[in-house]
Amino acid sequence: MSDSTITALRERLSAHRRRAWCPEAVEGDGAPDASKFSGAPALRPDEEWPRCGNCGAPMQLFVQLNARDLPDAGAERLAGGILQLFYCITSDPLCEDDCESWSPDSSATLVRLLAPGEADARRAADVPEGMFPAKRIVGWAPVDDFPLAEELAEMGVALSDAEGDLLYGSGVPRTGDKLMGWPAWVQSVEYPPCPECGGRMEMLFQLDSEDNVPYMFGDVGTGHVTQCLHHPTRLAFGWACS
Numbered sequence: 345m346s347d348s349t350i351t352a353l354r355e356r357l358s359a360h361r362r363r364a365w366c367p368e369a370v371e372g373d374g375a376p377d378a379s380k381f382s383g384a385p386a387l388r389p390d391e392e393w394p395r396c397g398n399c400g401a402p403m404q405l406f407v408q409l410n411a412r413d414l415p416d417a418g419a420e421r422l423a424g425g426i427l428q429l430f431y432c433i434t435s436d437p438l439c440e441d442d443c444e445s446w447s448p449d450s451s452a453t454l455v456r457l458l459a460p461g462e463a464d465a466r467r468a469a470d471v472p473e474g475m476f477p478a479k480r481i482v483g484w485a486p487v488d489d490f491p492l493a494e495e496l497a498e499m500g501v502a503l504s505d506a507e508g509d510l511l512y513g514s515g516v517p518r519t520g521d522k523l524m525g526w527p528a529w530v531q532s533v534e535y536p537p538c539p540e541c542g543g544r545m546e547m548l549f550q551l552d553s554e555d556n557v558p559y560m561f562g563d564v565g566t567g568h569v570t571q572c573l574h575h576p577t578r579l580a581f582g583w584a585c586s
Contacts, residue, residue, distance in 0.1 A: 364525025383478025397451030
């Protein structure tokens with residue numbers, strides 16, 4: 345298929361185009377409240393490093409996003425606060441399996457939104473042994489993003505198999521780590537419901553296997569932090585693999 349065919353298909357789907365932002369990261373940690381992968385997180389005054397509800401070990405910080413460091417659309421979703429995702433990577437016991445960490449509300453994961461001023465930005469927590477090297481997020485590269493053919497079908501947009509393959513082959517939905525955009529679902533469309541209102545939670549951040557965090561979800565899986573747009577502190581994390 346020619347570039348003009350791909351362009352024409354994307355224009356046909358322009359009503360479903362979303363902007364996504366891919367993180368630009370460098371090695372090394374930043375301030376406790378900096379946007380980062382791994383490293384030392386911002387914690388509440390006198391708060392201990394979050395621990396797994398199954399094995400009790402300190403959980404790995406996967407990602408921390410401070411609203412001040414994000415594009416305007418992302419900063420608005422965080423309402424000036426700090427998003428954090430912690431995940432237990434203990435293998436004995438294998439908390440990922442024991443606690444079904446691929447599902448929301450696992451006791452081996454913690455995803456939360458700290459309100460502005462809730463964390464002590466001056467307090468540098470001691471990083472427990474065995475944690476991944478830190479990578480500081482220094483910028484965001486904007487990209488246009490489109491949903492999978494399956495998700496388009498749910499919205500009443502029918503694509504032929506060839507068109508669906510063409511869209512996926514052109515790099516959408518965008519794989520890898522990204523802020524907002526459309527989820528690159530590995531299996532089916534799996535937006536969780538908000539536990540407060542029952543409404544569909546929307547994708548906030550996609551965390552892919554071994555992109556900026558040296559960890560694989562199952563067999564090259566992809567994880568998603570989702571958020572209720574009506575209740576912004578209601579967050580969930582889940583992942584799926586092939």
